[in-house]
Amino acid sequence: MDPIVEAALKKWPNVPHCYGWLALDARGDWYMRDERIQHAGPFPQVKGSRITHDKLLSFIQRNYAADPQGAWFFQNGPQRVYVQLEAAPWIWRLQPDDRVLSHTGLEAQVQEAWLDEADRLFLVTDLGLGLVHSQDMGQAADAIEAGRWAVQPTTHAALLATHHVQLTPRAPAEVPSAH
Secondary structure, eight states: OOHHHHHHHHHSTTOOOEEEEEEEOTTSOEEEOOHHHHHHOOTTTSOOEEOOOHHHHHHHHHTEEEOTTSBEEEEETTEEEEEEESSOSEEEEEOTTSOEEETTSOEEOEEEEEEOTTOOEEEEETTEEEEEOGGGHHHHHHHHHTTSOOEEEOOHHHHHHHTTOBSSOOOOOOOOOOO
16 A cells, blocks of 8 residues: 555544445456446446546555455545446456466466356456456466366356455445434
8 A cells, every 4th residue: 555545544544435436347447436427327337437547547556455344445545435346356467478467467376267157267366356358368268278277167146255255345334323
């Protein structure tokens, strides 16, 4: 986490969390979802505005993490902005030298490979659960045929449950006060 973010957390520890305003699609693209977009429909059917500003993307990606309940967020200074996920918290990009990189640029070590009911390839790595980018499926097939990954069948719901991933984090229900 960036030092300026850690300093902001200490200075303003009780800033309310934000829900529904940031999303990550199955191709590793980030989207802003303002109130109008949120009311227009659920993610990913209505995506919002794709974030393309390099410095903003870099800031989001450096400060991207999960809470103990499996909800992913971007720590924006003192405010935690929870992320809606289309498929998984990581989108894997396969490199020509056989490395696996996350959509944030982090290198990952593959531990397991899973194919869900929609024929999407998920990899479990030392970073966690992620989806192989659709443009990298040819290279993924080569890795499977070469015996580098043994793919097992599963369902998307089972993967999410096993790896404690929340696709759509929600604010905790408020506890009614006793009068």
